[in-house]
Every structure is written in structure tokens, then in C-alpha cells.
Amino acid sequence: MNEPQSTSCSQWEEKLAALHPDDLSPIELDALKAHIAECPACEAMLADYYELRDLMRRTLTTGYTPGIWKLFVSPQANQDIPPAHS
């Protein structure tokens, strides 16, 4: 993680926080890229946001073994699941 004192420019904060590919228009994305190229604080903040996103994904999936799907294929479990409304 980057040093805590690096603060981003307030007018770019919401765009920096929009990490989904559909969140920003191509024009907005180009403008953001141009700004980041000149602003180390915003660049550092964006890098941290991506790092935290990746860490969050790793952390929250750790230790989980998928098995709920078996409820819908196991004949015994089928008896416990209510029928879908038609």
C-alpha cells in the first residue's frame, strides 16, 4: 500500500472509485488516464483501490467449498426443496 499522506484530487475522487469497466464513458476514461499520468497521488490511490479489490476477492472466497448446487441434483435433497412456482 502507498503512503497514507497521498491524497487524490477531490474532483477526480468519484471517477477513481468507479472500477467497473462500464462505469465510465470512453471520454471520461481518457480524461482520467490523462490526469493520472500527471498526478502521482491519484495514481497511487487508484493502485491501492485495485490492490484492495483483489485482496477483498481473495479474502472473501477463501475456505469455501461450493456444494449448494448438490441440493438441486441429489434425489434425497430434492425432497426438501419446495417445487418452483409455475
Next chain:
Amino acid sequence: MPVHQHDDPYLVKCACAGDKEAFAILVQRHEHGVYSYLTGLLGDREEARDFAQLTFIKAWSNLSRLQDAAHFKPWLYTIARNLVYDFWRKQKFHQQSWESLEESSVVASSPGPEERTIQMQMLELALAHLPAKLRDCILLQDVCGFSRREIASMIGIGVESVSTYLSSARKLLRQTYQRMENEYELEKGDLVHE
């Protein structure tokens, strides 16, 4: 084409016609994501597992109410989210799980585990410090992969509000995580000097 290679809307249509195998494939595709989202929201892995199961059972039972098969994923996460919020409303203790997590200080409870485990514990604690609505937005985007527009539609607020929440959530998460990281480094340094 084998059934597991079909896209979600096709499988949803099969499942609507009573095909449990098609629904099981949908569950396989989404259960990891739903579990991760619920773990982040609830702060309790066992509880998240139970809620994930409930989510899929409820989705199966209400599949005919899904108006557009292409919207299965947001519809599914909305079910998960509603189950948690209903639970919180009934229990009135939506901070409790996280508080119990906070009691176990990262450093005090983990003498000498690997750096990666420490990072993950700090991240869970930093998430716990976020107000529920900020935590919800950042999880829906980062863990579930929804855009701002999709989140706005799921939660029932404006896109601008989602943007504000996401920005606040990321700033707060970063600040809290950095503070914990610094405290951990200091504590580690103290232990080395003792």
C-alpha cells in the same frame, strides 16, 4: 451443446420449466460469488453459507417471478441482499457479527502467521469499519462485479448516490487498512526489538 455450456438466460428458461439440473448449473456458477458477497456483508462465514443456501432455495421457488431471464444475476443478489436486510431488521444487530470479529485484534490474536493471512484479517476488519450501505456498495462492485448503474437499480437509489457511496467506501477502506498496516508494522518492529 452440453447443457452446462449454455448461458444463464437459457438455463433460467429451462429451470423455469422445472429442470433442476439446469438450475444446479446456475447455482454452481454463482454460489461462490453469492457466498463471498454474503461473507463481506455479514462478517461471518458460517452465517454466509446458510444465507447463500437460503438465497438459492428462494430463487428456485420464485423463479417464475423473474421477468427477464437476462437479469438473473442481479435478481439473485437482490434476493441475497434482501434476506440479510430482513434478518438485520428482525434481529436489530447488524453490527454484532463484525463487533465480535473486532474483538480479536489482528496482532494480538495472530502471533507470527504468514503475511498473507495478516493482510486478509486486516481487510476483514477494515471492511467491518464501513457503514453497512458503503460496505454493501463496494461488495456489489468489487466482489459481485456490478456496475454503478446496476447497483443503483438493485438498491433503488440514484447512480450519483452509488458513485458517492463507492468513493466514500473506497477512501474509508483504504484509510482504515493503511492505519492497521502501520500499526502492525510498528508492533512487529517492537517485537523485534524486545
